[in-house]
Amino acid sequence: MQQEPQKRSRRGLILLGITGTSLFGIYAVVVPFVVPAFRKHCLPFVPATPRQLLTVMRHLKCPKRSPNSSSVVDLGSGDGRLVIAAARRGFDAVGFELNPWLVWYSRLVAWRLGVSKLARFYRQDLFRAPLTRFDNVVIFGVDGIMGDIEEMVVRDARPGTRVLACRFGLPTLVCDAKHGRGVDSVWIYDIRASAKE
CATH class of the missing domain: 3.40.50.150 (Vaccinia Virus protein VP39)
Structure with missing residues (x-):
């Protein structure tokens, strides 16, 4: 009976770890593309044709x-x-x-x-x-x-x-x-x- 709460706790920690890692990854990729919009000179990335x-x-x-x-x-x-x-x-x-x-x-x-x-x-x-x-x-x-x-x-x-x-x-x-x-x-x-x- 005591193992059931431990399994739930472990699953919660794993889910929290996956969510945190995913959010950090999204942050690390998105921020360099968004931050330039707040600079004095905004030059967005638009590929050359x-x-x-x-x-x-x-x-x-x-x-x-x-x-x-x-x-x-x-x-x-x-x-x-x-x-x-x-x-x-x-x-x-x-x-x-x-x-x-x-x-x-x-x-x-x-x-x-x-x-x-x-x-x-x-x-x-x-x-x-x-x-x-x-x-x-x-x-x-x-x-x-x-x-x-x-x-x-x-x-x-x-x-x-x-x-x-x-x-x-x-x-x-x-x-x-x-x-x-x-x-x-x-x-x-x-x-x-x-x-x-």
């Missing part, structure tokens, strides 16, 4: 000095698809992403595809990304952050850098070209020394 990727890849700048040494940075790299596509074409490609799950996922995919030496991912706020060493800067932004992105690019990118703004253009810089329409729009800016004055 195949058309956007194709347009960006067509317009990445390859310096004449050495086509194999061109570099690309994706600010807010999400699942890493642009960085990996650029690495597969021989670019030295870097992605900065705040969500740790997306960083680890991107690293895993790059490793699986054999491009982990050219495609590197870092967990970092995109507004702290060092831009001076890159030939190409890509941002899949939202309207509310493009003014701050423009300030950062004008301040930090060296003359000759190509900026590809996807979905939304930079508010005051005059673009050199625009391709696509709607969510597939890509604005192309070549940073000149005069933009820094």
Whole structure:
């Protein structure tokens, strides 16, 4: 008779353990996707469309000095698809992403595809990304952050850098070209020394 309450108690503890572990797992996965919505600069993860990727890849700048040494940075790299596509074409490609799950996922995919030496991912706020060493800067932004992105690019990118703004253009810089329409729009800016004055 005494074993029945012990069995119930053990089942209750097991159920409590399973529930607690499940809640912790859900919390650990969901929080990195939700917390960015409460930051000053909200940039949700929205995967790039195949058309956007194709347009960006067509317009990445390859310096004449050495086509194999061109570099690309994706600010807010999400699942890493642009960085990996650029690495597969021989670019030295870097992605900065705040969500740790997306960083680890991107690293895993790059490793699986054999491009982990050219495609590197870092967990970092995109507004702290060092831009001076890159030939190409890509941002899949939202309207509310493009003014701050423009300030950062004008301040930090060296003359000759190509900026590809996807979905939304930079508010005051005059673009050199625009391709696509709607969510597939890509604005192309070549940073000149005069933009820094």
